[in-house]
Amino acid sequence: MDRISAIRNVEDALREFENGDADLAATERRVAAVLRTYATEFDGDGDVFRAVGDDPVDGTVVVAPSEPAARERVLAASDLDEGDPEGDTDPEFDVERF
Structure with missing residues (x-):
């Protein structure tokens, strides 16, 4: 997952939270999963x-x-x-x- 995809996925999670389609716990899990996926596929200098x-x-x-x-x-x-x-x-x- 590249940086732009990660940001879009986090924005989608926040939008669902703001619209009442997801609660805080579900939003936290989704954002954590996005970050975890981004980190494990990280392709930087380290x-x-x-x-x-x-x-x-x-x-x-x-x-x-x-x-x-x-x-x-x-x-x-x-x-x-x-x-x-x-x-x-x-x-x-x-x-x-x-």
Whole structure:
């Protein structure tokens, strides 16, 4: 799925919600499915990685050129910094190609 198709599918989902043809839960599922499909078929300068581990990072999906970069992006997306001097706030997780 290319970017334009993804945007159109999200617009269709929002239109159905606005018209009362879909409820919020159905709209959320549809938009998440569009994003998931777009991410797994992503054809950019990087790979798609998914975090697997502790909350709040578990399930976070990012595009990055490498696993170390993916770890950094996952932490940034979760408003966390790797290497926190206290060490007790960093969740344990791995990144895997999605």
